[in-house]
Amino acid sequence: xxxxxxxxxxxxxxxxxxxxxxxxxxxxxxxxxxxxxxxxxxxxxxxxxxxxxxxxxxxxxxxxxxxxxxxxxxxxxxxxxxxxxxxxxxxxxxxxxxxxxxxxxxxxxxxxxxxxxxxxxxxxxxxxxxxxxxxxxxxxxxxxxxxxxxxxxxxxxxxxxxxxxxxxxxxxxxxxxxxxxxxxxxxxxxxxxxxxxxxxxxxxxxxxxxxxxxxxxxxxxxxxxxxxxxxxxxxxxxxxxxxxxxxxxxxxxxxxxxxxxxxxxxxxxxxxxxxxxxxxxxxxxxxxxxxxxxxxxxx
Amino acid sequence: xxxxxxxxxxxxxxxxxxxxxxxxxxxxxxxxxxxxxxxxxxxxxxxxxxxxxxxxxxxxxxxxxxxxxxxxxxxxxxxxxxxxxxxxxxxxxxxxxxxxxxxxxxxxxxxxxxxxxxxxxxxxxxxxxxxxxxxxxxxxxxxxxxxxxxxxxxxxxxxxxxxxxxxxxxxxxxxxxxxxxxxxxxxxxxxxxxxxxxxxxxxxxxxxxxxxxxxxxxxxxxxxxxxxxxxxxxxxxxxxxxxxxxxxxxxxxxxxxxxx
Numbered sequence: 099x100x101x102x103x104x105x106x107x108x109x110x111x112x113x114x115x116x117x118x119x120x121x122x123x124x125x126x127x128x129x130x131x132x133x134x135x136x137x138x139x140x141x142x143x144x145x146x147x148x149x150x151x152x153x154x155x156x157x158x159x160x161x162x163x164x165x166x167x168x169x170x171x172x173x174x175x176x177x178x179x180x181x182x183x184x185x186x187x188x189x190x191x192x193x194x195x196x197x198x199x200x201x202x203x204x205x206x207x208x209x210x211x212x213x214x215x216x217x218x219x220x221x222x223x224x225x226x227x228x229x230x231x232x233x234x235x236x237x238x239x240x241x242x243x244x245x246x247x248x249x250x251x252x253x254x255x256x257x258x259x260x261x262x263x264x265x266x267x268x269x270x271x272x273x274x275x276x277x278x279x280x281x282x283x284x285x286x287x288x289x290x291x292x293x294x295x296x297x298x299x300x301x302x303x304x305x306x307x308x309x310x311x312x313x314x315x316x317x318x319x320x321x322x323x324x325x326x327x328x329x330x331x332x333x334x335x336x337x338x339x340x341x342x343x344x345x346x347x348x349x350x351x352x353x354x355x356x357x358x359x360x361x362x363x364x365x366x367x368x369x370x371x372x373x374x375x376x377x378x379x380x381x382x383x384x385x386x387x388x389x390x391x392x393x394x395x396x397x
Numbered sequence: 398x399x400x401x402x403x404x405x406x407x408x409x410x411x412x413x414x415x416x417x418x419x420x421x422x423x424x425x426x427x428x429x430x431x432x433x434x435x436x437x438x439x440x441x442x443x444x445x446x447x448x449x450x451x452x453x454x455x456x457x458x459x460x461x462x463x464x465x466x467x468x469x470x471x472x473x474x475x476x477x478x479x480x481x482x483x484x485x486x487x488x489x490x491x492x493x494x495x496x497x498x499x500x501x502x503x504x505x506x507x508x509x510x511x512x513x514x515x516x517x518x519x520x521x522x523x524x525x526x527x528x529x530x531x532x533x534x535x536x537x538x539x540x541x542x543x544x545x546x547x548x549x550x551x552x553x554x555x556x557x558x559x560x561x562x563x564x565x566x567x568x569x570x571x572x573x574x575x576x577x578x579x580x581x582x583x584x585x586x587x588x589x590x591x592x593x594x595x596x597x598x599x600x601x602x603x604x605x606x607x608x609x610x611x612x613x614x615x616x617x618x619x620x621x622x623x624x625x626x627x628x629x630x631x632x633x634x635x636x637x638x639x640x641x642x643x644x645x646x647x648x649x650x651x652x653x654x655x656x657x
Binding site: 099100102103106107110111114301302304305306307308309310311312313 | 445447468470471472473474475476477479481485486487488489490494495498499501502503504506507546
């Protein structure tokens with residue numbers, strides 16, 4: 099069969115198999131969404147974890163009696179400690195300014211205007227280098243700081259950070275479970291579509307075998323049709339992810355009160371190119387499986 | 398054109414074919430007559446290259462297809478017009494497209510394939526059917542369309558299994574005329590039927606009849622045939638003078654083709 103005939107066959111078969119082909123394209127769309135969302139989701143959670151790694155983990159509030167030189171000396175000592183990423187001395191005026199900034203959107207901030215910075219203690223913020231044992235290290239540092247003369251109170255922020263990290267890890271696991279379930283669902287849908295198409299193509303394949311068509315040419319129309327379905331599904335998935343993912347992500351970040359991360363907003367050029375290549379190849383391969391052809395015909 | 402030598406096929410309840418030797422040369426029409434279950438369909442499936450014999454050789458154009466690799470079989474089959482016992486058509490395609498498929502496989506251009514298919518449909522059945530979907534046809538009509546698909550071209554070897562099954566008088570005459578037309582175009586035609594009257598129509602038109610009983614050829618019509626590089630030479634005696642004339646003329650055509 100020449101190329102002109104094969105194209106004609108593929109075009110003539112398409113109307114009778116349009117439901118199966120749309121279903122296949124839909125399955126590819128679902129697979130593409132699952133795959134793309136997995137890649138982007140992993141990137142986003144890595145970004146969130148990175149932001150958490152840069153957060154302040156311990157705050158030591160200093161007594162009023164402590165002189166600025168002593169406070170600077172304590173901050174220098176802390177900087178030299180193992181596993182310490184940053185140390186910052188926060189003066190009362192800066193603490194008040196931060197509080198005013200935080201309260202500005204609400205009407206409750208008006209009473210802060212009359213507040214004197216002297217009401218706020220000087221403090222030292224310590225950020226530890228990210229590592230799996232960060233909560234333990236932060237707790238140990240807090241314990242030691244409480245024993246330091248001139249320190250009135252220590253706030254170990256790690257409890258909240260650890261809780262958030264645990265939630266993110268839980269979210270990741272849940273995400274993987276959802277990805278797995280959605281992936282299996284999409285693949286089952288795709289395989290089911292192909293199997294149903296297989297029955298429809300069996301008789302046609304028998305006819306063509308008798309007429310002397312080669313197995314490769316018998317399968318070619320299905321190869322082409324499912325490759326096109328794969329490409330269509332992949333394109334649609336990329337479009338949906340490009341338009342909907344940033345909106346969804348910003349919504350989640352806003353709801354959780356997480357600082358927006360620039361990571362994981364869009365798929366990269368090569369990731370999109372791979373998706374647009376893999377989907378038609380997978381469709382082509384499924385087209386091969388969807389057409390049963392045997393050498394001899396059972397009488 | 399085709400030479401089956403010592404072909405045997407087995408089925409669950411015994412041998413379907415038992416050491417059958419039969420030849421059909423170009424321009425010859427051979428009618429295999431036998432009762433239901435006598436092995437006709439097995440014999441024709443083997444001759445059409447769609448079923449492998451359990452033993453024996455099937456020579457088509459000087460090649461034993463039983464020994465061919467599966468990947469080579471399509472190139473043999475596209476030179477055979479085969480009407481299986483159940484008319485296999487693609488139900489979601491038009492009658493014309495079903496017939497054209499045989500020519501598509503042979504790589505004929507679409508335009509000329511369409512013209513050839515129309516011509517053959519008009520000869521075998523009704524031109525008005527060409528746009529109808531195959532699934533809308535009755536079984537008898539499907540058989541005629543499948544016959545047209547087997548004849549279109551026509552290919553060098555035509556193998557038709559019960560072409561007139563369930564057909565009325567006019568259709569039977571038309572089918573016989575189509576088979577003779579193919580023979581006269583130089584094709585080797587092998588036709589199986591359980592209907593003695595249809596077999597007689599073909600014999601009267603110059604066909605050679607062989608009887609198949611219990612998977613074995615009865616009588617000696619096929620025994621004397623021997624393969625030669627230019628085809629097959631028959632030593633058996635035709636049943637009537639017309640047949641003799643037909644075979645003589647076909648041999649002359651074969652010789653003519655050889656010399657050209």
